[in-house]
Amino acid sequence: MDAARVARLIAELRSRGARVTGARRALLQAMVDADGHVTAEDIARRVEAAHPDVHLSTIYRTLDALENLGLVDHVHLGHGRAVYHLSDDPHQHLVCEQCGAVVEVPDATFAQLKASLLEDYGFAIRPNHFAVIGRCAACTT
Numbered sequence: 413m414d415a416a417r418v419a420r421l422i423a424e425l426r427s428r429g430a431r432v433t434g435a436r437r438a439l440l441q442a443m444v445d446a447d448g449h450v451t452a453e454d455i456a457r458r459v460e461a462a463h464p465d466v467h468l469s470t471i472y473r474t475l476d477a478l479e480n481l482g483l484v485d486h487v488h489l490g491h492g493r494a495v496y497h498l499s500d501d502p503h504q505h506l507v508c509e510q511c512g513a514v515v516e517v518p519d520a521t522f523a524q525l526k527a528s529l530l531e532d533y534g535f536a537i538r539p540n541h542f543a544v545i546g547r548c549a550a551c552t553t
């Protein structure tokens with residue numbers, strides 16, 4: 413487990429004036445361990461395995477609270493359920509419609525598109541909410 417990352421996230425929670433509860437700590441730990449994109453159910457299973465005393469409803473409530481606090485974010489990678497990731501590592505998602513590969517790219521990738529849509533249409537895109545679908549390098553060749 414990346415204890416330093418968990419400690420950083422907990423410090424972030426405190427700096428936002430939020431309470432550090434056992435459930436919040438357990439959930440952040442589970443997400444650091446998962447290290448990637450996990451569904452709410454995956455997270456609940458991981459937290460339950462490590463902390464059988466934490467109620468399932470508490471886990472889902474805690475996930476919502478952490479998302480409202482900005483520590484966790486969700487993204488829709490395709491037709492399936494939304495997946496969650498920690499927001500301390502900002503990135504955008506490209507998903508291959510052929511093989512399902514998820515490619516993480518830096519936020520700056522969409523900077524130009526973001527600026528021109530804002531300028532031409534007054535529309536502020538938030539591309540991190542949904543993945544951009546296409547073909548990955550392996551499937552295009």
Ligand SMILES: [Zn+2]
Pocket residue numbers: 486487488494541
């Ligand atoms: Zn959504």
Ligand SMILES: [Zn+2]
Pocket residue numbers: 449487497503505516
């Ligand atoms: Zn992600």
Ligand SMILES: [Zn+2]
Pocket residue numbers: 508509510511512513547548549550551
């Ligand atoms: Zn592919």
